[in-house]
Amino acid sequence: MLPLVAVILFAALRPLKVLPRIRISPGYLLVDQNGNRVSSEEMRGQITLYGFTSTDCGLPCVGSEELMADVAAQIDSQSDVPVELVMIALDEQELLPDALRAYALDRGIEPSRRLLTGEAQQVKVVVGGGFNTFYERDSSGQLQLDKALMLVDGLGILRAEYRGRLPSTSAILRDIDLLTQEARNSTGLTRYAYEAAHLFLCYP
Amino acid sequence: MHVDKYEQVWIRISIFVLVVFTLAVLTATVSAGIQVPGVEGRVDPNLITTPGASPWAAPSVRELAPGKYEAYVLAQIWRFDPGEIRIPAGSEITFYVTSKDVQHGLKIMDTNINMMILPGQVSKLKTTFNNPGTYDVVCHEYCGIGHHTMYGQIIVEATADTTTTE
Numbered sequence: 001m002l003p004l005v006a007v008i009l010f011a012a013l014r015p016l017k018v019l020p021r022i023r024i025s026p027g028y029l030l031v032d033q034n035g036n037r038v039s040s041e042e043m044r045g046q047i048t049l050y051g052f053t054s055t056d057c058g059l060p061c062v063g064s065e066e067l068m069a070d071v072a073a074q075i076d077s078q079s080d081v082p083v084e085l086v087m088i089a090l091d092e093q094e095l096l097p098d099a100l101r102a103y104a105l106d107r108g109i110e111p112s113r114r115l116l117t118g119e120a121q122q123v124k125v126v127v128g129g130g131f132n133t134f135y136e137r138d139s140s141g142q143l144q145l146d147k148a149l150m151l152v153d154g155l156g157i158l159r160a161e162y163r164g165r166l167p168s169t170s171a172i173l174r175d176i177d178l179l180t181q182e183a184r185n186s187t188g189l190t191r192y193a194y195e196a197a198h199l200f201l202c203y204p
Numbered sequence: 205m206h207v208d209k210y211e212q213v214w215i216r217i218s219i220f221v222l223v224v225f226t227l228a229v230l231t232a233t234v235s236a237g238i239q240v241p242g243v244e245g246r247v248d249p250n251l252i253t254t255p256g257a258s259p260w261a262a263p264s265v266r267e268l269a270p271g272k273y274e275a276y277v278l279a280q281i282w283r284f285d286p287g288e289i290r291i292p293a294g295s296e297i298t299f300y301v302t303s304k305d306v307q308h309g310l311k312i313m314d315t316n317i318n319m320m321i322l323p324g325q326v327s328k329l330k331t332t333f334n335n336p337g338t339y340d341v342v343c344h345e346y347c348g349i350g351h352h353t354m355y356g357q358i359i360v361e362a363t364a365d366t367t368t369t370e
Binding site: 008011121124125128129130132133134136200201 | 230234266267268269270271272274298
């Protein structure tokens with residue numbers, strides 16, 4: 001009887017909060033603004049916030065770039081669980097590192113964030129197929145993009161999708177903090193408490 | 205107080221059934237996540253046709269990546285918008301469906317896609333169409349005098365792969 005009461009109390013009181021495990025985030029091999037090849041595997045062990053942009057992006061990118069910059073300015077760079085902020089460029093052509101770097105400097109993406117590029121088809125598979133984020137060029141060549149940010153944990157699991165109306169900086173920081181706490185504390189017996197929190201959908 | 209032996213048995217059975225049902229509801233609610241529609245996946249019916257406010261303002265099928273599509277379908281008396289969807293065979297498509305006015309249903313014949321469509325609520329289902337052909341879409345929730353005229357079609361077009369393998 002006691003275990004049953006404990007389970008019901010846990011489900012009712014929700015002493016731990018976790019973010020849902022949505023699905024595996026897409027794998028990729030892209031190039032950053034310094035010409036380095038970057039794979040999704042390199043992001044393991046750290047929390048990654050993905051955003052999408054392009055060098056000619058207008059209205060569709062308004063807000064998300066500023067939000068990423070705001071988050072970058074407020075995250076704890078000394079945390080034992082590193083947080084990486086990554087922008088993926090949706091340009092029609094794979095950008096050369098010099099152009100990518102110039103754009104990153106121009107938009108203030110350097111040095112706190114990474115900007116990744118790749119072949120258009122490859123990027124489409126990652127962003128459209130993997131992150132389920134729609135974008136295309138209209139007849140006038142303008143980028144049409146659904147505003148979205150993606151939060152991926154250190155195991156490569158997508159934990160939050162921010163679509164449409166973008167969230168506040170504090171909401172993203174809260175989610176990053178939840179992932180940080182989970183990564184930091186989910187060991188030994190506490191791990192079972194976190195698994196119970198997932199089982200009972202203890203979401204914020 | 206004297207209680208007949210058989211009545212005692214049936215009282216115990218009744219209590220047992222109540223306990224089982226209570227546990228089943230608790231398990232379904234807090235563990236399996238089966239619950240009535242919540243805030244997530246809702247849309248304001250008043251803004252549904254406002255451009256920019258909702259993807260159903262311009263219902264359409266969009267290609268996310270090769271072989272992967274999403275369809276924003278708006279149900280209203282007495283039609284589906286878009287009424288015809290074309291995708292290549294082997295494509296995975298996710299349907300996001302809502303209603304502009306009253307309760308509707310969406311059933312795609314010869315598939316397991318079967319949704320109730322409520323105003324303000326987004327219904328979502330994903331499926332893969334492997335076989336080329338025309339799939340009829342019908343409303344299977346009575347929605348008024350023109351209910352029987354509410355239908356659409358999904359046309360799954362053969363690709364080079366499917367035509368050579370069949």
